[in-house]
Amino acid sequence: MESTAIMLKHFAVLFALLALAAPAAAQENLPYFERLDRCPPWFRTDLLNIECGFLHVPEDRANPDGGSIRLAVAIYRTGHQDATPYPLVYLAGGPGASSVGASGGLMGRTFLHFLPFGDVIFFDQRGTGFSEPSLECPEVDLGAAWQLEHRPALDERVSQQIEVALLCRDRLREAGVNLAAYTSAANAADVRDLIQTLGYEQANLYGGSYGTRLALTTLRDTPEVVRSAILDATLPVQANLYAEAGPNVERAFHTLFDGCAAETRCGESYPGLEAAFYDLVERLDEQPVTIKIQHPLSGRVYDVMLDGSALGTIFFRSLYVTDAIPFLPRMIAAAAAGSYELLARYAENALFAFAGLADGMMYSVQCSDEMTFTSPEMVDDLLENVNPRIGDLVRVEIRSLVGICAEWGAQPAPPVENQPVASSIPALVLAGEYDPITPPEWGQMAAATLENGHFYEFPGLGHGVVAAGRCPLEMALAFVADPSAAPDSSCIAGMRAPRFR
Numbered sequence: 001m002e003s004t005a006i007m008l009k010h011f012a013v014l015f016a017l018l019a020l021a022a023p024a025a026a027q028e029n030l031p032y033f034e035r036l037d038r039c040p041p042w043f044r045t046d047l048l049n050i051e052c053g054f055l056h057v058p059e060d061r062a063n064p065d066g067g068s069i070r071l072a073v074a075i076y077r078t079g080h081q082d083a084t085p086y087p088l089v090y091l092a093g094g095p096g097a098s099s100v101g102a103s104g105g106l107m108g109r110t111f112l113h114f115l116p117f118g119d120v121i122f123f124d125q126r127g128t129g130f131s132e133p134s135l136e137c138p139e140v141d142l143g144a145a146w147q148l149e150h151r152p153a154l155d156e157r158v159s160q161q162i163e164v165a166l167l168c169r170d171r172l173r174e175a176g177v178n179l180a181a182y183t184s185a186a187n188a189a190d191v192r193d194l195i196q197t198l199g200y201e202q203a204n205l206y207g208g209s210y211g212t213r214l215a216l217t218t219l220r221d222t223p224e225v226v227r228s229a230i231l232d233a234t235l236p237v238q239a240n241l242y243a244e245a246g247p248n249v250e251r252a253f254h255t256l257f258d259g260c261a262a263e264t265r266c267g268e269s270y271p272g273l274e275a276a277f278y279d280l281v282e283r284l285d286e287q288p289v290t291i292k293i294q295h296p297l298s299g300r301v302y303d304v305m306l307d308g309s310a311l312g313t314i315f316f317r318s319l320y321v322t323d324a325i326p327f328l329p330r331m332i333a334a335a336a337a338g339s340y341e342l343l344a345r346y347a348e349n350a351l352f353a354f355a356g357l358a359d360g361m362m363y364s365v366q367c368s369d370e371m372t373f374t375s376p377e378m379v380d381d382l383l384e385n386v387n388p389r390i391g392d393l394v395r396v397e398i399r400s401l402v403g404i405c406a407e408w409g410a411q412p413a414p415p416v417e418n419q420p421v422a423s424s425i426p427a428l429v430l431a432g433e434y435d436p437i438t439p440p441e442w443g444q445m446a447a448a449t450l451e452n453g454h455f456y457e458f459p460g461l462g463h464g465v466v467a468a469g470r471c472p473l474e475m476a477l478a479f480v481a482d483p484s485a486a487p488d489s490s491c492i493a494g495m496r497a498p499r500f501r
Helices: 003-020 103-109 110-118 138-152 154-174 182-195 209-223 245-262 264-269 275-284 309-320 323-334 343-351 359-369 375-381 387-410 442-446 468-480 488-492
Strands: 032-035 050-058 068-076 089-090 120-123 202-206 225-233 289-294 301-308 427-432 453-458
Touching: 003 323, 032 453, 050 182, 068 103, 089 110, 089 182, 103 110, 103 120, 110 120, 110 468, 120 182, 138 154, 138 301, 154 359, 154 387, 182 209, 182 359, 209 225, 209 245, 225 323, 225 387, 225 468, 245 264, 245 275, 245 309, 245 387, 264 301, 275 323, 275 387, 289 343, 289 453, 301 309, 309 323, 309 343, 309 387, 309 442, 323 343, 359 387, 375 387, 427 442, 427 468, 442 453, 453 468, 468 488
Parallel strands: 089 120, 089 202, 202 225, 225 427, 427 453
Antiparallel strands: 032 050, 050 068, 068 120, 289 301
16 A cells, blocks of 8 residues: 555645644634624525524633634524523534535424524534544545455454555644544544534533433533533434444344344345354455445546455445335345345445545544554454454444544543443433444433433434434434423334335
8 A cells, every 4th residue: 555655645735735724823812703794605595594503612621722623613593582592502413514514404304493492503613524624534534435345354454554544644734633633532622612602601502422421411511501411313422433333333232133123014025134244254254355435525446356355344334324224135135146236335334434534533532532442452352242243344444443543633532431321401312222322321321320321322313313213303302492301202102123125
């Protein structure tokens, strides 16, 4: 991959010159909100009352007199006369996902329904999206795309992933970014500043995936600004995301295999689905095939070398998406029979699912908050009883992250970042039955220390439920209207298993 590394180094220099804004000089009046005269042109301000701007905060929360950064903000104003004074603040997942640029789609699909209760606010967390500085790592995305087409041996794959991540680290450091300043605790302080600087007394928080960990951190660190919290696909602070990844993946796989077997039509159409899947993984490891997939954003066509680990990744990431779940048995059976058309269709989204993340922000957060409390020995112990094929898939990602974190420059998190969050603030904790990364058990774990927490699991749904079904959305709306009471959950009884196709 030497030529690729050279190309990435040239790209990194160009990217640094064109796209990266370093932290600004010290400001005496932080935090403050810089309101823009108008939103970017893709915001439909003719349809909704939207205000845009930047929240200026210290980069290093331990040194507030140092440089400042600015966080992109989009405020969707309610316009309803009887709305409450409490906005809904959306906390994106990842870590590293942007929400401001995606806010139009998020509003149209789901969050428009919250406007009768108050404003809806999206902000790009430090290092992500339109916030400055950007901790995006195009080096990592290019390296990942190269590996899809070439599929080097596992050891080489790990060393290459470490190499390209450290190229990004070097570029960010040269631009003056303090990589140790991007943590969940710093994000939670930003949430407090956002709510207070915009003039609200309290807000309702909606967190999805990593956004639930940020919501829990905010409940712990700055409870005075939180009226209620919705935790959708929950990552408890005390859970070990990477050490428990293998058992969690296997649980989700079994949920699908068992769900298909339990439905008469699926079970009869695809008997022995689990055995067929693992046989296919083994066959592709021995003799990979090439499939053509198109990047969903750039449109570029890739010749992907499909081996067993690539198949496992596609299957795992497809379980995130509720609408994809009913088609997965057919996808496996067709690929086992030598037809890869349906698999290639799902591979387009699955293999590039995280291409839009700010990888640098993700590494800073995870190296501090997660890897401080994770060891290779802990991973191996929990993989002991997991299918070896899943274990191989998990170990590659863990080994890469261990190597990156050893050199990234994040600081070890204090013990509180691995301890349960206790709070009396009302919380609605939601989980999808098929969620492959944040299992329902984690939602129950988080709710156990939330005095006024209410946990619900939804059959047939994947990672994130409020946007995936009418029942969880209605329950979330009822909860925001009155967080003092548990929402009516009778609609769950009317939900059913996936309609396997």
